[in-house]
Amino acid sequence: MKSQKLELLAPAGCFPSLQAAIANGADAVYFGLAQLNMRARARRSFEGSDLAEICGLCREAGVKTYLALNTLLYEHDLDLCREMLVEAARQKVDAVILSDMAAVMMAREIGLEVHLSTQLSISNSQTVKFYAPYCTRIVFARELSLQMIDRVAKAIHADDIRGADGELVEIEAFAHGALCIAVSGRCGMSLYTSNASANRGACEQNCRKAYRITDVETGDELVVDNDLIMSPNDILTIDFVDQMVEAGVTVFKVEGRGRAPEYVGEVVRCYREALDSVIDGSYSQNKIEAWKADLTKVYNRGFSSGYYLGKKQGWSDKPGSKATHRKDFVGTISNYFSKQGVIQVDSAAVELGVGDEYVIVGHTTGAVKGVVAEIRVDQNGVMVPVEIAPKGMQFSMVHDGEARRRDQIYRLTPLEPAEV
Helix, strand or coil, X not given: CCCCXXXXXXXXXXXXXXXXXXXCCCCEEEECCCCCCCCCCCCCCCCHHHHHHHHHHHHHHCCEEEEECCCCCCHHHHHHHHHHHHHHHHCCCCEEEECCHHHHHHHHHHCCCEEECHHHCCCCHHHHHHHHHHCCEEECCCCCCHHHHHHHHHHHHHCCCECCCCCECEEEEEEEECCCCCHHXXXXXHHHHHCCCHHHCCCCCHHHCCCCCECCCCCCECCCCCCXXXXXXXXXXXXXXXXXXXXXXXXXXXXCCCCCHHHHHHHHHHHHHHHHHHHHCCCCHHHHHHHHHHHCXXXXXXXXXXXXXXXXXXXXXXXXXXXXXXXXXXXXXXXXXXXXXXXXXXXXXXCEECCCXXXXXXXXXXXXXXXXXXXXXXXXXXXXXXXXXXXXXXXXXXXXXXXCCCCEEEEEEECCHHHC
């Protein structure tokens, strides 16, 4: 594989996720703010006042910042959109991800670099040529196969299609995470059922629910393979990222601004290692299997190759996650002795034992995983080693890594096959 720069783009919906992305090797992060945000209703969402801190943390770490402002804009949104773009420029955001041409024109006037969102469903080189003067990068429609991407990439080079910066237009594609049944995420289902537009960040995920199809005249139910007939498996490309590189993809995007920090950390780590191994020639089946095993531990709806390989996709067979591990809250860290590498928790919400996997999550810490090596509890004023810290007990444990007071610690509990 010839040497080239591959960018790993990570999602961030909160500060722990942002820190997890940075710590695990993301080249750039994308995020939305509370308003005009395609994840406006997500449990994890930044406020406008967080922008300065986000940019400061990323700048210090050498990580690029991309503000996602790719919602459909109504007339009453235009002033707010301009205000947000002006502030993005003031905070030196590296680029903005947009889909509405009103926002694109504003960003160009202000001097911001523009990346065009998948919401525009750009699928061929002539459309790339049309938009190229306004942007530097295009996130292709999710429905394209690798063969289709390869043809467009070759046409970009052959026709010398250059973006607003004078360089060849960059190609970004989704590498991992949720896949929506709608065309490039442009869904009207929530708008129809609840007057809540998915194209304005208010998706209620109706497609992820179970439905029964019944003949209203006879009462007969239509037999389908499962109840979740509109909820596709998540995309997983770690076993063919080399083919994506060959097809011309240079930016690999992880979906998941609403997902937990340990999801962001684990997925970014795996894809960082995979992309680096493609470049240095060490990409192998053994590594792929190890990465896939780790990726199944965090939130997922089951995996497929999406549209990339032209294969039949799978459907979720149950609501929620199919992760092989469950996250159980253990407690809040009351003290951390960094020199000794020891944390203290005043009361365990669930028991924790030697050999258990765990993750520590915090605003500054991000998501740091480990395996319990030693636990001690107070017995008559003496801290003695034990195999298990019982529920309700104060305990201390060895921790080799970052941690801070008020961080939260979770046990990562393996699930039985029937539970997954």
